[in-house]
Amino acid sequence: MPSTTNERACAAAASQPMIEARGIHKTFGRVPVLRNVSLTVGQGEVVALIGPSGSGKSTFLRCLNHLETIDRGFIAIEGEALAQTDAAGNCTYVSEAEVRRICRKTGMVFQHFNLFPHLTVLENLIEAPMVVRGMARDEAIARAEVLLDKVGLRAKRDNYPARLSGGQKQRVAIARALAMEPDIMLFDEPTSALDPELTGEVLRTMRALAQERMTMLVVTHEMGFAREVAHTVAFMDQGELLETRPAAEFFGSPGHERSRAFLNHML
Ligand code: ADP
Ligand code: MG
Numbered sequence: 001m002p003s004t005t006n007e008r009a010c011a012a013a014a015s016q017p018m019i020e021a022r023g024i025h026k027t028f029g030r031v032p033v034l035r036n037v038s039l040t041v042g043q044g045e046v047v048a049l050i051g052p053s054g055s056g057k058s059t060f061l062r063c064l065n066h067l068e069t070i071d072r073g074f075i076a077i078e079g080e081a082l083a084q085t086d087a088a089g090n091c092t093y094v095s096e097a098e099v100r101r102i103c104r105k106t107g108m109v110f111q112h113f114n115l116f117p118h119l120t121v122l123e124n125l126i127e128a129p130m131v132v133r134g135m136a137r138d139e140a141i142a143r144a145e146v147l148l149d150k151v152g153l154r155a156k157r158d159n160y161p162a163r164l165s166g167g168q169k170q171r172v173a174i175a176r177a178l179a180m181e182p183d184i185m186l187f188d189e190p191t192s193a194l195d196p197e198l199t200g201e202v203l204r205t206m207r208a209l210a211q212e213r214m215t216m217l218v219v220t221h222e223m224g225f226a227r228e229v230a231h232t233v234a235f236m237d238q239g240e241l242l243e244t245r246p247a248a249e250f251f252g253s254p255g256h257e258r259s260r261a262f263l264n265h266m267l
Contacts, residue, residue, distance in 0.1 A: 015043050016079050018184050018215045019064060023085070024073035026059060033059050034070070035239040041184070041232075044213035048226035048247065051236035052262060057219045060236070061186050064217070065106045066099050077102050078183060104132075107177030111189040113169040115161040121148070121172050122157040125179045132180070140179075147175040151205050167198030171205050178209075185209065187218040203229075223266050227251050235259045 019041040026034035033056045041047050049057050062068040064075060066082065072091050075082040080102050085091040093099055115124050125144035129135040135143075148154040151171040161169055170190055177185060187206065191199040203225050210216060210229050220226060226233055226247060233250040235243050235258075242256045254260045 017041060017076070018043050018045070018078055019217065020074070020076040020079075021060075021064065022074040024060065024063060024075070025071045026056075026063060026068065027071055028059075033239050034063070037073075037236070037239070037241045039234055039241060039244060041215060041217055043215055045232060046210045046216045046218065046230045047232045047234055047244075048230035049217060049219045049234045049236060050221070050223075050226060050262070050266075055236040056239045057236055058188050061108070061188050061217065061219060065103045065108055065186060066093075067108075069093070077105050104180065105182055106184045106186055107180055107182035108186045109170070109173050109177055109188065109190050111192050113161070113166075113173045113193075115169055115173055115176070117161050120158050120160055121153065121164070124161070124172060125176050128176070129179050144175070144179060147178050148172075150178075150208075151175045152201075165198060166194045167201045170194065170202045174202075174205055174209075184215045184217070187216065187220070189219050189221065191220070191222060221266065223251075223263070235262065237262070 017040045019039065022038045024034050024037040037060055051057055059068055063070050070083055070091060072085050072089060074084045081094065082099060082102050083091055083093045094102070116127065119127065122141065122144055125147060126137065126140035129140045129143070130137060145154060145157070148157055151174060153168060153171055156164060156168060161172070164172065190206070191202050194202065199222065203222060206218070207229050218230065230247045233245060233247045234241055235256065237258045243250070243254070243259055245255065254263055
């Protein structure tokens, strides 16, 4: 077993990438939001995607699971192409059915939880497995209970989201994403909407997932989490991915002037 963070990152990169994004371009109207962004995430790798507000982090994440389309570039999930671009610059996606199937390999957790407010915690967890995967209700419930144990919220199974704290809501959102058994978890600032005293419980849940070798791409402003849990840090600014490096190296000496300025501001 690789022991150091660095060795783990190298081992992860050597196997088939879980996420491969190459040369992604994306424009909103006439504003370029992603400019030639490339990132590879290996199996079991935890990548922290950091950078100033408005740099394109959320847009990039949303492109990976087709919540946004790209204008140009290549995206593959576990070796299966989602979108590709020919030499003439025409970008094409695979069929809708294929897009849905491929995107089911990723689960996403949003800043604002996005739980269904009219459903209980348990119902939030069983909805997609039953509707999308056709799972029997009993099985969906049994699995949901295991996941609620895992995030420490079994006791809240019959509560509505409005009765939960922000940290509890986010742990439910993580469990709900896991209920679809994704191979990759995408997190978009999962603690940014939380009071500081509630971020710890969410970060602990994420750390436990990382320890189970879940492949994770995490947009975060939590530099402590990035330093301790992520193998790799990717720094974005103004639509460009300026550096992607092992976390220890990045925090030891960021290679780009703008990464340095950002870190000085954050730490
Ligand atoms: P980050 O997550 O790093 O803060 P975003 O990906 O949310 O950055 O945004 C990158 C840029 O794209 C910003 O300038 C933002 O205003 C713009 N943007 C994001 N979503 C949209 C949209 N749906 N329509 C137009 N502009 C958008
Ligand atoms: Mg964002």
